Amino acid sequence: MSRSAPRPEHILNRELSWLAFNERVLEEAEDPTLPLLERVKFLAIVSSNWDEFFMVRVAGIWRQIDAGITQPTADGRTPRQVLEEVSRRIHDLARRQHELFHGVIKPRLGREGISILKPSELDPAQADFVRAYFENNLLPLVTPLAVDTGHPFPRLNNRMLVLMAELEAETLSGEDAFPVSELAVIPIPTPVSARFLRLPSEPGRHVFLMLEDVVRMHLDQVFRGYRIRNCHALRVTRDSDLPVEEDPNEDLMKTVEEHLRSRRRGAVVRLQYEQGLSPNLLEMLIEELELSPEDLYPSEGFAAFSDLFQLYAQLDLPHLKDAPMPPLPVPQLEAAGSVFEAIAKHDILLMHPYQSFDDSVVRFVREAADDPKVLAIKMTLYRISTSSPIAAALERAAERGKQVAAIVELRARFDEEGNIAWARRLEKAGVHVVYGMLQYKTHGKACLVIRQEPEGIRRYCHLSTGNYNERTSRLYSDLGLFTARREFGEDLSNTFNVLTGYTRPPALHQLILAPQHFRPGLYARIEREREHAKAGRPARMILKMNALVDPPMIQRLYEASQDGVQIDLLVRGTCCLRPGVPGLSENIRAVSIIDRYLEHARVYHFANGGDPETLLASGDLMQRNLDNRVEIAFPLVDPIVAEQVLEMLELQLHDTIKGRVLAPDGSVARRGLDPAWPVLRSQYRSYEHALLQSGVRAITQKLPDALDADI
Structure with a gap:
């Protein structure tokens, strides 16, 4: 009799596995063989991923803790233990991200003529340009928010960059006397203005100033009669999950709209702030925002790396980006x-x-x-x-x-x-x-x-x-x-x-639909492979997905492995299964591909004793996809089409450039260039195959060189 779920020690923690996936994304930013601006882009992807992780996953952990839940998760950790490990891991990765940007990426950008200047580094012409830009474009948008007994601490919107300024009022009297405040919050208008302001510069150079520095330079025009004692940027991330509890008597659209409005009021789960923020202000923020030590993330002069997407988009420098791979005709x-x-x-x-x-x-x-x-x-x-x-x-x-x-x-x-x-x-x-x-x-x-x-x-x-x-x-x-x-x-x-x-x-x-038939349909096919293995017939599965989380499904895969079924997993993100454990999963190997395109396809292939079956699907092997969503899986009936997909799967399993192998403890390592394996980058090879099928010969001169170098 199969167990409904594996033992806790046989399951990897979901949140920590996701962080391991994002570490693989960070490794792309660290890869010196990538074009420089592609490394910038991967830094942005890392931060964008973390934003969503905090808004959904970390927020969910905090909700469990606040509700007093101490029941262990599938891997045996309590919510508090998960939070502590997640916090420690992200703090380590965030430090690594900052060191990479300031110590490696930014200097190399400078050598390529791309500079992000500090206000003190502007020449007179650039300073005049910035002043004019501020007065004409930003000053009308800047809304300073005083903080004092008459002005409570303002609500900081989710992911909005703000400045916090400590003020000292000049001595005024008579008609010039006015209420004074020692503290103000200034939202930076990033929703309507680019984070990176391009400055005039000599030909061949690309010079930028960050928008918060543009505002910071001209606060004297906002706070007339004050001296700016100090000013630091900060950013909060709020619980933004949308747990809509539907009432059949209510209109679903109205219900969702109400929850969208409440999303802006979610609890703060992370505070990013520039180092140098005074201890008194930090203590005030901790109290006002009800923060814990795990929620604090000091930054080295740059919060919200996700805005690097804007820098990437503003720079039309093909030699610093991936070679074009234009979509091909069918x-x-x-x-x-x-x-x-x-x-x-x-x-x-x-x-x-x-x-x-x-x-x-x-x-x-x-x-x-x-x-x-x-x-x-x-x-x-x-x-x-x-x-x-x-x-x-x-x-x-x-x-x-x-x-x-x-x-x-x-x-x-x-x-x-x-x-x-x-x-x-x-x-x-x-x-x-x-x-x-x-x-x-x-x-x-x-x-x-x-x-x-x-x-x-x-x-x-x-x-x-x-x-x-x-x-x-x-x-x-x-x-x-x-x-x-x-x-x-x-x-x-x-x-x-x-x-x-x-x-x-x-x-x-x-068609195979979830929630009714997707899980039992996959179970039946796994059992079929087990019977083939026991009878000595070909028994193999190749399962490609974004996430493998569902404990009962993991248990079925463990049991199939123990019966001799060869199982190859292609898991882009979270994988809670421990591959390659003797006596448990020695017939399971797991590979993750991180490359220029986000692997998003779900494919479930079964050898079926020599009569193979391949399914494509919209759903991953997560409880939400198997039991709580309408998902559609469908077989590839045409053998030529099925063979094309199987060829793609085999390419990815043998990727030596962008393929990472998952270890039993959840760590991930690049496969490395084993002499027994040909040099292969699966996404480039897939494009090459599409190129040959399309009959297109001339795309760009650079592309074939890139392909030859990596295949």
Whole structure:
């Protein structure tokens, strides 16, 4: 009899495993072989990831502690123990990040003619430029907030950079006398002004001043009659999770909007501040914000490294960035007169970002909107970009009289406001908008187009591991499938009926849905591999996902390993399974790929005794995906398509440049250049394969050199 969950010592802590993933991201910033501005970008990614980690995961730990919960987690740690270890680890990594930026990256930027100056380093012309910029662009936006008995300490918004200034009033009398304050908070208008102000400089140089320094230099214009004794920047991170408790009698959109407003009022879980902040002010902040020692993060003159994204974007210096890898055409679509003609012939695998999302998925929806033979479009939308061409095409289709249904998930974390705006706009155009299911987030990715053809109604399907978001499609590595197979069309029709009308579907032919069938479907396939292993038949699984967290699923994998099933894991982020433990998981190896694109595809491959089966899915092996979300998994029926995906998996398992191997204790190490292994960078090799399939020969002169160097 299988145990429902593994023993605590067989489970790695979820939060610490995630921090190990982000350490791998930091290692990319530390990699001297990367172009310099790509290292800057990875520094920004690290900080952006930490922001979300604090807003969600650390905030969740604090909620458990505040609720008096002492029950150990799956790995045997109490919430307090987890918090202490997380705090120690992040403080170590933050110090490492600061040392890297100030000791390595910034000097190398300087050697490339890129400088971030201090106010004292400005020449007279630059100082005049900064003064004019402040007076014309910032001064009207600056709102000083006094702190005294008549002005309580202001609410500091989540992730907003502010200055805290200690003031000393000049002696005034008569008509010039005015109430005085010894302390003020000045929000920096980063939402409307760039964090890095480009200054005039000689040709070939790129000189910047940080926005907080621009304001700090001119506080005398804000606080007339005062002397600025000292001034330091700080930034708070607040609990921003959105635990919407749905009431079936309430409107879901209104409920989500109310929680979005409350998000700004979440408890502070981190204070970042410039070193040199006076002990008295720090004590006051600790008291006002109800902070603990674990929440304090001093910085060396630069908080919010996530804003380095702006610096990266402002510098058009190709020699300091990765060689371009422009998205390539999909050969089957290029050769056909219409996307429907191509899909009708055979299944088509899409590999983003190597192949163009705009020329495939966006084209699919646009053609459906404009084609008079198309009767209806049904689609799930989880993360919608502000200027989404897909949502705009749905809007146009409805205005042209087509039946359009959109399942817009309002609870997509940190994208709620954009989704709400599009939901309202689509409703106004006549789209049947459904806000997902009350009990479950709708995380599955699917689009169904119903078309009238001479032989009757035909259904065209797109299924994917990634979101319908053209922006992230250029940054995330995902897989998609076009098919016109009858069984897929029937399954997808029934799936949308469930989502829009809560109908009870008949048994599905091909699709596997969570929360009903995803977990048992995977369990059944794992058990099938165990039986093959016991019978001496080929037994192997390759499981690729973003996170492996679910304890019962981990236990099933342990038991399969013990029966002789060979298990290869490709886990980008959190992995709570301990691979390679004798007697427990010696037949399991785990690899993590961190490279220029974020690995986002979910693939579940089973050798099945020589009759292999490969599934693509929208969900990871986490309890939320298996039990608490609407997820869609689907098989690759076409053997050619399945073989393409298996080839990609094998490339990633053998990546010697960007592949890291997970050890039993949770540590991760680069594989290194073993003479027995060919030099291989899997993302570049995947692009090379797409390049050959597309027939494109001339992209840039630099790209083939980069490929030859790393493959």
